[in-house]
Amino acid sequence: MTDRQLRWGILGTGLIAAAFTADLALTDSGVVAAVGSRSQTAADRFASEHGVARAHASYESLVNDPGIDVVYVATPHPMHRDNAILALEAGKPVLVEKPFTMNAAEAREVVTLARERRLFAMEAMWTRFLPHVAVVRDWLAQGTLGEIVTVSADHGQWFAEDPQFRLFAPALGGGALLDLGVYPVSFASMVLGSPSRIVAISDPAFTGVDAQTSMLFGYQSGAQAVLTCTLRAKSPTRAAIVGTDARIEIDGAFYAPATVSLIPRDGEPTVVRSDHRGRGLRHQADEVTSRLAAGELESPLMSLDETVAIMETMDTVRAQAGGRS
Ligand SMILES: NC(=O)c1ccc[n+]([C@@H]2O[C@H](COP(=O)([O-])OP(=O)(O)OC[C@H]3O[C@@H](n4cnc5c(N)ncnc54)[C@H](OP(=O)(O)O)[C@@H]3O)[C@@H](O)[C@H]2O)c1
Numbered sequence: 001m002t003d004r005q006l007r008w009g010i011l012g013t014g015l016i017a018a019a020f021t022a023d024l025a026l027t028d029s030g031v032v033a034a035v036g037s038r039s040q041t042a043a044d045r046f047a048s049e050h051g052v053a054r055a056h057a058s059y060e061s062l063v064n065d066p067g068i069d070v071v072y073v074a075t076p077h078p079m080h081r082d083n084a085i086l087a088l089e090a091g092k093p094v095l096v097e098k099p100f101t102m103n104a105a106e107a108r109e110v111v112t113l114a115r116e117r118r119l120f121a122m123e124a125m126w127t128r129f130l131p132h133v134a135v136v137r138d139w140l141a142q143g144t145l146g147e148i149v150t151v152s153a154d155h156g157q158w159f160a161e162d163p164q165f166r167l168f169a170p171a172l173g174g175g176a177l178l179d180l181g182v183y184p185v186s187f188a189s190m191v192l193g194s195p196s197r198i199v200a201i202s203d204p205a206f207t208g209v210d211a212q213t214s215m216l217f218g219y220q221s222g223a224q225a226v227l228t229c230t231l232r233a234k235s236p237t238r239a240a241i242v243g244t245d246a247r248i249e250i251d252g253a254f255y256a257p258a259t260v261s262l263i264p265r266d267g268e269p270t271v272v273r274s275d276h277r278g279r280g281l282r283h284q285a286d287e288v289t290s291r292l293a294a295g296e297l298e299s300p301l302m303s304l305d306e307t308v309a310i311m312e313t314m315d316t317v318r319a320q321a322g323g324r325s
Contacts, residue, residue: 008071148242
């Protein structure tokens with residue numbers, strides 16, 4: 001992989017597979033070369049809707065396609081581990097949808113295999129690669145905030161109560177924390193690292209998965225994070241990083257392209273407005289292309305150790321809150 005476009009193989013044909021493919025058309029870093037499904041019908045439908053050259057009737061056939069450079073795992077969370085391992089064992093680098101796996105033990109298995117095989121792997125935590133998050137990272141690196149005191153972030157969406165729907169179905173890894181809560185947890189991790197204290201509560205949905213989970217994290221530095229997620233209501237989806245000298249506020253939805261403000265304790269705010277084209281999924285694809293071209297095995301912006309640490313944090317949240325692990 002050097003100066004040509006990365007050839008993506010899309011594993012799964014659902015909602016995010018379609019959104020990722022549409023966003024990839026907005027960058028010249030890669031093209032979708034093939035799609036794989038559990039059925040030929042779904043693969044053919046996806047290929048014809050998105051102009052994809054090859055449609056495979058199994059995930060095995062997709063990962064063994066010699067015409068793809070990288071596999072994007074876009075299946076429900078409980079399948080991420082097996083699907084990522086399938087791709088790695090076929091010698092293909094992987095971008096794995098969030099959450100990386102169901103828990104930290106599964107994440108470690110995937111990471112261990114990727115490292116053994118010396119293949120690139122990354123969690124598709126697309127927020128990390130968005131332009132406004134790069135601005136946030138710059139402000140943090142410059143020490144503009146002083147000492148960080150609190151981080152807050154929420155992610156609430158309203159969903160009709162359908163037991164078949166992925167977010168409510170236990171067999172499909174349903175629940176607020178893994179699907180929505182991973183964004184606030186990952187955001188806090190980017191800013192403050194891993195918490196040393198975790199307090200969490202959950203309440204179940206009608207299917208038993210967590211409908212709502214709220215978390216308090218404490219850090220060695222004395223900082224605290226207040227994070228929440230719910231499947232029951234559309235929340236402001238804002239985030240803030242509050243420091244002794246200034247604070248950063250990210251407009252909703254903080255995890256998607258957004259306007260960000262730096263507000264000093266005294267003085268005028270700096271506002272960086274978003275004029276983003278597309279949904280924002282292409283930046284992670286650009287990152288994969290750059291890292292592969294450089295011969296690197298992971299991204300420092302979303303490292304595998306941090307992905308495992310985030311899964312460990314969410315394991316602890318679920319143990320604390322009484323949810324399934
Ligand atoms: N980055 C984001 O903004 C974002 C947004 C939504 C979802 N996601 C993540 O992407 C993953 C997929 O979510 P989605 O909303 O795209 O799900 P979805 O619409 O239900 O699609 C999932 C796809 O996975 C495949 N699959 C394999 N085993 C399956 C099973 N037992 N039941 C159902 N489908 C199965 C299916 O493709 P075939 O039938 O073709 O094999 C299906 O189309 C989740 O992990 C989620 O967290 C990320």
